[in-house]
Amino acid sequence: MTTLGSEVEASPARKRFLRSFRLSNTGFSILLLLPALLILAFTIIYPLVRGIYLSLNSYSLVNFGAGIEWVGLQNFKTLLSSPDYLAVWWTTILFVAGSVGGQFILGFLTAIVLNQDLRQRNLFRGLFLVPWIVPTVVASLLFKWIYNQQYGIFDYVLRSVGLISEFKAWIGDPHLALFSVTLANVWKGFPFHMIVLLAALQTIPGEIVEASIIDGAGALGRFRWVTLPHLRYIIMIDLLISIIWTFQNFTMIWTMTEGGPVTATTTLAISIYRTAFQAFDMGMGAAIGAIWLAFMVVFSVLFVRFIGGTTRLEI
């Protein structure tokens, strides 16, 4: 058994080959990694460093002749003392929790159902993937029409079954808008969880399930003591990816509400766009991004530590 990260022992022939170029193992590894590292440096590291640098400056595109002015931590101080900025964080957390929670539960339930020996199982597996395949802009415009206060089918259906008496402005009312956008995002994103969890469910060995049945475990017991522990790492990765994606969600919210009404759907992504590309305050936009980045790094580490535990993956 070889654990990940352990050093692979080089064969004598390979060692001789490397020696002929006067390169150590490490040197050879660096040589191979160099092209990828260079690309990463230009596409990720430089923008990242530049973004952090901008966050410490005042730079407006409305007056780009004035150039960049060093302001130190002023942008961060302004942000952290602004109740509006804290409200944006709260909206983002609600949106992420609602979206990921809803997508995960719906995706997991669908995966469990589609893992059963059903007729036309493959057809349903394909059909349930449709929301994931539909481009986000198209899905957003679709939901914008579904929620339309004048013609929307959502209002029509709810009124037909007697749940509401008057058409409601689902994305026009600040009390309903975040819920409505989250619901649309749940629809759009649940197939991702479904397909990941379905694949993971199929890796559970049949013998373990049979053994648990023999030991007297019921359906819930099998789910709690066999399925969940087996899927633990997959669930962790699935949730982590989904949380990061949902934090970044811009297209759906912008297309449906542009962050409104009032500030009901203004998440961090919308806030950055409004600050940097509508108000053209690049320094402040970069500061929002820098805090967000720091939060995501800390969150990801803690998430993996607490949800994934401390056991290392083994192959």
Added chain:
Amino acid sequence: MKSRSTVWTIFVLVMVFSALVSGCVAPTPQVIEKEKIVTQVVEKSVEKAVEKVVTATPEPKKAEQKVVRFAGWIGMEESTAKQFNYMVDAFQKKNPDVKIEYEGVAWENTRQQLLLEAASGNPPCAAQIAAPWIGQFAYSGAINSLEDKVGDILPNYAPGVVDAYTFAGADKKVHTWGLPWVAVHDTIFYNTALMKKAGLDPAKLPTTIDEFDAVVHAIAKLGKDDKGNRIWGYVTSTDRSELTANLFNTWLFNFGGDVLDDQGKVIINNEAGVKALSYYKKLVDDGVMPAGFAFRDQYNVMANYQAGGFSDGSYARDVLRLTSGKGNAFDADFAVALHPTTLGNPADPASHKSMFHHHTLVTFKQCKYPQEALNFIKFLSTDPEITLYYAKGSSLFPLYKPALKDPFYSQDAYAKTFQDGLAGAKLYSISKTPQYAQAVDFIAIAVSKALSGGDPKAALDDCAANLKVLYKQ
């Protein structure tokens, strides 16, 4: 040693094999080069021979094609695209050495796209912008001042318009930053079919806020149409958007308010401002006007007889004709009047205030052919034949007085209403400032906050506090 020699042997074999394979597949560059040279020599000798036979005089040198990139939404919208293509063709016929290259940008994205293009060193040569954005462009340092280049024609525009574009920019010196193109200022479009249904006389359009209030309440009382759809008395943009702020501003003007006073001091939360927003809120609370309404939906509800009216500029006639699917026949079902007011004498057009969003033409500093770009925008703005064609085709009327001499503008009742409206039209007070985008967002938030249950005074006080920070007051 043995493995080392094996590696080298494999390497040499691979290289030889690659060379052979590539030799079979395609000629090497040298071979291509040789073939090219031979072909060129043959072609040249044939050309020379033909030249000698066919003509004794050399062909005149082809003039350099000057490409002027023009950006705007005009070519993207169904109601104006055809007219724009005609204008470009006409200009290119008059100027055969100039080619107008069109960059289509949706109205909603124009401001930020052009400013980003300018910041990255790749702006168009000329562009169509909306008048309220002029301050941001002036302060960006990206556009040219025009007073020295077109000073001869500036006095010929409708009164006050050029003044609105004349103010100090980033260099702290007063310049004229844009060339007025066509007039866009708010009037109210009334659904006369619904007015009749509500027992109102469509010939008597409201001139005061009280008259307006009576009309929209009467229409809203119609309740629902045959299909069960709600009928609104009046609709306007009330979501979180620039247009929500701008359209509210016209109401603000007509209640005697403004965002900033003449000295630039924030006054949006004064008595007039609170009255204007309270009236807006009352319309929502009474079920006359929807909250959270998107601007572009107004054409659908109007064309489907689900709205008694909306606020818009003159181009809306063509949008309604297209949206309704009835073409010019839909003109029988709506009428247009100046914005209702609480100010002065309602019989005087100057009492009916409106904010102008005039389409404006600007040229950018980073342009290879600045003179041609200037010639193109002058042509669009002042040519009598072109402006008349545009006015007749898209209901967008020029602001250049010599072009307005055509009898069409005084005889056509629709055109005349908009000509009258110019008397009360003025530019947003925040439009001459670089903080425009943030300011309109604060205003849109205040409007939507009040319309969704908030207190108008508190919403405007919050807005004023934010504006004061923005304008460092």
